[in-house]
Amino acid sequence: MSRIGYRRLVAVALVTGIGLTGAACSNSKKDDSGSKTSAASAGTPLDPKTKVTISADCEPPTTEKAQRSEWIADVAAFHKLYPNVTVKSKDAYPCEDPAKFTAQLQAGTETNTFYTYYTDLQQVLDSGQAADISDYVNAKTVPNLASIDPSVLNVLKDGGKLYGLPTSNYKMGLIYNRKIFKEAGLDPNSPPTTWDEVRQDAKVISDKLGSKGISGYMDNSAGNQGGWHLVSEMNGVGVRAVSEDGTKATFNDPGTKQVLQTLHDMRWTDKSMPATPGLVWGDVQKAMGTGKIGMYVGAPDDVTTEVQQYHANYDDLGMGPIPGGKIALMGGNDYMFKKSDSPDQIKAGIAWINFEFLTVSKGQFNYPRKKADGLPVGLPEPFFFTGTAQDQDNQGKAASATIPVDNFKAYSGVDVPVLAEPPNAQKVYTVLDTVMSGVLTNKNADLDKLLSTATDQVNQLLAASS
Structure with missing residues (x-):
């Protein structure tokens, strides 16, 4: 089952036992600034010489052999670019269980770079566990930033501040x-x-x-x-x-x-x-x-x-x-960053997410590898890229397609x-x-x-x- 599919399956757990007339949730947000650093230094990409360790969840389970192998290979490739960064992967399937996720937020035990759904932003903010990454994200740290659909990034913003980076999305x-x-x-x-x-x-x-x-x-x-x-x-x-x-x-x-x-x-x-x-x-x-x-x-x-x-x-x-x-x-998934992360941990997390999820032809967009591993290539998602990045991604997807792409032309060819x-x-x-x-x-x-x-x-x- 896909991670997005599971998200729909377990969504009901979020409301089990919650009455419509229950006590109101506080609208005030706890301090979400994260570790303090200047905007100038925050916006500087991680120095490859920096020694830092981060934990990241949503590593594919062992039952998904191809996906797991690709993740491990990507962590190794990332380590070659950043030899002093250690990525500790957490095998958590489903990537987010609502009850466990809530407990983690309450205890502050989520990983440094943690997986969420688009609809989780308010919950994470209310828990005080969200790091504001606005100053860390720019064209140097996320080269395809300008090509990410603004409507997708806006889902991960509150009060003009950015709290996450998208990894997938879908439209009905x-x-x-x-x-x-x-x-x-x-x-x-x-x-x-x-x-x-x-x-x-x-x-x-x-x-x-x-x-x-x-x-x-x-x-x-x-x-x-x-x-x-x-x-x-x-x-x-x-x-x-x-x-x-x-x-x-x-x-x-x-x-x-x-x-x-x-x-x-x-x-x-x-x-x-x-x-x-x-x-x-x-x-x-x-x-x-x-x-x-x-x-x-x-x-x-x-x-x-x-x-x-x-x-x-x-x-x-x-x-x-x-x-x-x-x-x-539209719905989808993203990664957020723990409020207690150090500036270097935030930078390392952003570098990892950029490598694995936001770079055309790498990570989740390495279509020749997916094809060789017997995974489907050609479905019209994620679709958060625009402009040149979108064109490059579409070309790469078409070149390695393992499913009949034309069957989805009526869907992907209409700009809704x-x-x-x-x-x-x-x-x-x-x-x-x-x-x-x-x-x-x-x-x-x-x-x-x-x-x-x-x-x-x-x-x-x-x-x-x-």
Whole structure:
């Protein structure tokens, strides 16, 4: 399972046992300045002669032999550039377990350079464990800095200060089974781009292939997955779940209602969706991987899960843009730096992250090596580079592609603006699970009432955390 995939699977753990009317979290942040040093000296790259030791987590587990081997090789290559830097790798899979992560922050036992999700920034700031790396990050320490999408870096900022560096990201789109499209008489090179088209194609698939147990479309309704999908789907038609200042719910909107009405009609009128919606992460992926559905909303790394776990064929899978094409929900992973790190430890950590995750043709972007190791090359993620770096990365990926890149052209070839997950994302998703569950399990669901109730609940939790 991919690390991003696991992030979705365990996200519900973040909200287990947390009531919407619970005590408000403090909005004040502990001192996050980290070890003091002048801006001028902070911005100077690490001197290779400097002797320093850092710990870094998210080393691939031994069960992922190829990935583990590549990590070890990269640590050795990094050591040749910085012979006096010792990188102590921590084998932690999953890379972040929410309960353990929270405990580490409380005890201050996280590694010097530690893995987080984009949605973790506030938690790390509130714990007082975040080092402000603004003065350390520049074109000398991270040469591709200007090529990193500003919208991605902004996710890792608070009050204008930078606290992390991205390592991966994804944006939501429409995953579909090209083989099923062909069997249903649909064009596999032209996936639907609007909800009307999704409904039409789903009905065609179910009408023609339903006797084989194949449904046209599937969605989630529980385990935070229903709410996450609904936010992705409302974003697609231009609706934000929460106001830009994070103070109120904004999803009770005609656009959201139209998406829900379409899902309702697909489920109850067209009968182009399974009788049982997805309940946990993995349900829709299994259905796609085993050839039981034609489409669902998801992210590119799902495709690898469907191939590796459920034995689907890359040739049979493709992606299109999120229906509506107005906004694509973005998520991802990054590394932050412990507040107690010395300036040299911060510099060494940045140098390691730059080498392994932010340099074209090296580390995670060493595509010839991935191909030789039997790992998939060609999926349209991460996609945080722009300009020349993006062009170079695309060229390198295409040259070593092990999957049919053209199957994802409809997704990667459309420039859909991205939007980060909303504040208090997991709590918001929990509330919106009830909306999706109502629509997909109750033929007589009252959409207005579901949205109104959810709005009140989300406004309550946002007020409690302000």
